[in-house]
Amino acid sequence: MYIRKTYPLKGLLHWTRRYIYLFLLFSLIPVFLFDIMGWKWLHVPWLPLGVLGTAVSFIVSFKNNASYDRLWEARKIWGGIVNTSRSFTVMVKDFIVDNGKTSEKNLNSIHKELVHRHIAWMTALRYQLRKDKPWENHLKKDKSNEEFRSQNMYVIEDNIPIKDVISNYISPSEVEEIFAKGNQASQLLGIQSKRLKEIHKQGLIDNFRHMEIEKSIVELYTLQGKSERIKNFPYPRQFATLNFIFLWVFIILLPFGIMEEFENIGDKILEALANHKSHTAIMHQLQEFIAEHFVWLSIPFSTLISWVFFTMEAIGENSENPFEGGPNDVPITDLSRGIEIDIRQLIDDDDIPEPYQWKNDVIL
Numbered sequence: 001m002y003i004r005k006t007y008p009l010k011g012l013l014h015w016t017r018r019y020i021y022l023f024l025l026f027s028l029i030p031v032f033l034f035d036i037m038g039w040k041w042l043h044v045p046w047l048p049l050g051v052l053g054t055a056v057s058f059i060v061s062f063k064n065n066a067s068y069d070r071l072w073e074a075r076k077i078w079g080g081i082v083n084t085s086r087s088f089t090v091m092v093k094d095f096i097v098d099n100g101k102t103s104e105k106n107l108n109s110i111h112k113e114l115v116h117r118h119i120a121w122m123t124a125l126r127y128q129l130r131k132d133k134p135w136e137n138h139l140k141k142d143k144s145n146e147e148f149r150s151q152n153m154y155v156i157e158d159n160i161p162i163k164d165v166i167s168n169y170i171s172p173s174e175v176e177e178i179f180a181k182g183n184q185a186s187q188l189l190g191i192q193s194k195r196l197k198e199i200h201k202q203g204l205i206d207n208f209r210h211m212e213i214e215k216s217i218v219e220l221y222t223l224q225g226k227s228e229r230i231k232n233f234p235y236p237r238q239f240a241t242l243n244f245i246f247l248w249v250f251i252i253l254l255p256f257g258i259m260e261e262f263e264n265i266g267d268k269i270l271e272a273l274a275n276h277k278s279h280t281a282i283m284h285q286l287q288e289f290i291a292e293h294f295v296w297l298s299i300p301f302s303t304l305i306s307w308v309f310f311t312m313e314a315i316g317e318n319s320e321n322p323f324e325g326g327p328n329d330v331p332i333t334d335l336s337r338g339i340e341i342d343i344r345q346l347i348d349d350d351d352i353p354e355p356y357q358w359k360n361d362v363i364l
Contacts, residue, residue: 001364016314023251023307031295043260071322077226081223096204123336125185136321139324243313254302258298266291266293269291270288270291
């Protein structure tokens with residue numbers, strides 16, 4: 001998640017510079033053939049091209065809206081995880097109490113065990129959400145994205161093995177148990193429910209309170225399932241493919257439609273210059289030269305329009321997967337650490353970690 005008020009234009013231009021060079025080339029070749037080689041027939045009527053541009057703008061807008069909806073839903077889900085984690089911890093602390101059958105030390109140990117296992121669940125879930133999916137690979141392999149990530153980001157889940165992190169919260173036997181199965185996060189919630197059942201049998205929690213805590217486990221399963229739904233179901237690839245094709249058809253044809261329009265402007269300037277009294281003045285000759293070659297000004301304008309359309313589509317493409325570990329993602333790593341600090345303070349735990357210190361205005 002990028003946290004500055006505005007993303008610097010310099011950074012945006014640097015991120016898209018390879019495509020800007022390509023757009024310049026796409027714009028230069030038609031103008032060279034049209035003006036230098038004299039291929040005056042080489043143009044596309046502006047009316048159908050304008051209709052195509054309108055269609056592309058609608059398609060790009062639709063994709064960006066869908067991408068934002070996925071991002072915002074993911075943020076709401078993790079907001080739910082924050083709230084449910086706090087509720088679960090408070091219930092563990094206040095519902096599992098001394099009944100005269102156990103010591104205060106053992107009671108604190110139970111609280112710590114359950115809370116640490118919950119942190120292990122969050123750890124397992126965020127690692128699962130950070131795993132690469134086939135439809136995400138092309139974004140990470142893109143040279144511009146790869147360069148940005150290497151210079152500005154450090155994704156913990158990509159650099160520290162999950163076992164090294166999760167073993168700090170659960171016993172070695174539980175580590176072996178959950179990694180023998182496919183979905184570690186689901187297994188941890190199952191172990192948590194089993195342990196609560198054992199605590200209930202020991203008489204440390206009554207029936208009603210046990211049911212309330214179990215509701216929290218059910219809610220955590222629900223939130224995990226919602227996160228997995230977004231992670232495992234991409235923005236429909238048929239729409240993404242059509243976006244890609246239509247956008248590049250428009251970008252390639254754009255210079256052919258703009259050229260004639262700019263040449264017509266140059267012709268009108270020449271007509272106006274013909275009424276000048278002096279045709280030998282330096283300013284007149286300069287204006288005449290510009291008007292004769294006015295078609296070349298279509299190059300920067302065509303490049304600008306292509307860049308705007310491409311950048312809008314690229315932002316949507318890079319925002320549609322909110323858990324992949326990119327700069328536009330929901331910061332689940334930071335949220336997990338914030339939850340961990342919060343709930344461990346609620347049970348007066350020791351060795352509470354510090355918040356992550358993120359650099360370059362990107363929180364993950």
